[in-house]
Amino acid sequence: MKSRRQSHELFRRIESRCRQHRRVRAHSSSPAAAGSSASRAPLPPPRSLLPPPLFSELFDVDANLTHEAFKGDWREQVRLAAVAGVSRAIVPGSTLADSRRALALATDSSGCGVGLWTTAGVHPFNASSMDGVGAAMDDLRAQIGSSGGRVVALGECGLDYSDGFPPAEAQLVWFEHQLDLACELKTPLFLHIRVSAAFDDARRLLDARAAALPPVLVHCFTGGEDELRWCLDSGFHVSVSGVVCKKERGAELRRILPLIPLAKLMVETDAPYLGFPNCRAGHPKPKKQFPNVASALPLVVDAVARAMKLPAADVAAATSANARRFFGV
Numbered sequence: 001m002k003s004r005r006q007s008h009e010l011f012r013r014i015e016s017r018c019r020q021h022r023r024v025r026a027h028s029s030s031p032a033a034a035g036s037s038a039s040r041a042p043l044p045p046p047r048s049l050l051p052p053p054l055f056s057e058l059f060d061v062d063a064n065l066t067h068e069a070f071k072g073d074w075r076e077q078v079r080l081a082a083v084a085g086v087s088r089a090i091v092p093g094s095t096l097a098d099s100r101r102a103l104a105l106a107t108d109s110s111g112c113g114v115g116l117w118t119t120a121g122v123h124p125f126n127a128s129s130m131d132g133v134g135a136a137m138d139d140l141r142a143q144i145g146s147s148g149g150r151v152v153a154l155g156e157c158g159l160d161y162s163d164g165f166p167p168a169e170a171q172l173v174w175f176e177h178q179l180d181l182a183c184e185l186k187t188p189l190f191l192h193i194r195v196s197a198a199f200d201d202a203r204r205l206l207d208a209r210a211a212a213l214p215p216v217l218v219h220c221f222t223g224g225e226d227e228l229r230w231c232l233d234s235g236f237h238v239s240v241s242g243v244v245c246k247k248e249r250g251a252e253l254r255r256i257l258p259l260i261p262l263a264k265l266m267v268e269t270d271a272p273y274l275g276f277p278n279c280r281a282g283h284p285k286p287k288k289q290f291p292n293v294a295s296a297l298p299l300v301v302d303a304v305a306r307a308m309k310l311p312a313a314d315v316a317a318a319t320s321a322n323a324r325r326f327f328g329v
Contacts, residue, residue: 018282053085059323062268069291081294082113094123128166155190159198239266245276254307
């Protein structure tokens with residue numbers, strides 16, 4: 001009962017802070033307010049009207065801010081995430097062009113209240129829509145080398161044998177080349193692996209390179225206990241998304257979460273994907289679950305903590321510290 005009350009209080013605080021932030025910004029941009037020079041800068045929400053966030057310095061390791069769902073809106077999404085207690089986030093790349101967009105967005109994010117870093121890579125969903133894997137590796141090498149430290153991992157790469165994805169043989173070509181590039185550059189790997197058969201192939205390729213691998217993060221882990229034990233035995237980090245908040249789909253994940261050492265755990269929203277009830281607290285159309293938003297990260301932390309039977313503040317602090325250490329930020 002106590003944990004349920006705490007979760008309700010967390011939802012209430014996120015909703016209150018986000019709504020108040022939106023009201024203040026709407027007022028500061030109104031015609032009446034636009035006449036003064038002071039109103040041109042964004043106004044912070046009045047502290048006296050906002051309940052404090054239950055967590056601070058949270059790190060969202062996957063917020064897909066280049067997605068079409070956030071076109072023209074990504075700055076406000078980042079500001080709302082900051083209001084909810086998020087201080088850092090990773091914007092992943094999914095193609096060569098998308099990786100460049102992510103870098104441009106992160107570079108242009110000053111004043112939003114959240115530090116943004118990016119990855120550069122080719123997602124398995126795009127394995128059949130791109131040509132010239134050798135030239136693409138040269139492009140990724142250049143993007144990582146010239147980013148001034150803003151690109152902090154290679155990916156999002158991996159294997160996904162779910163329905164609607166390219167054939168396995170096409171995915172394997174891109175995955176192997178990106179694995180080899182990460183080993184060459186010693187750049188952390190940001191992996192996407194879905195369904196058991198994909199885990200089998202990924203295990204074979206990663207185990208064959210075990211001695212040369214850089215740090216590895218298996219993002220948005222949704223595998224079973226065997227896959228989780230392999231990840232942990234291999235020394236990999238895993239991140240958990242809002243799937244943990246879903247009653248039925250997240251049941252198995254909640255069961256095996258206590259197997260993860262806190263030192264190997266990170267958290268993410270995977271926004272705009274993987275929405276869950278209340279994920280849009282304080283946003284317009286709050287009953288919708290798409291697009292999921294980065295300001296929902298405290299709810300993910302809370303659900304993880306309850307599944308692991310740990311204080312939520314400990315999970316928040318550890319996952320943020322792990323992400324900062326892993327990505328070097």
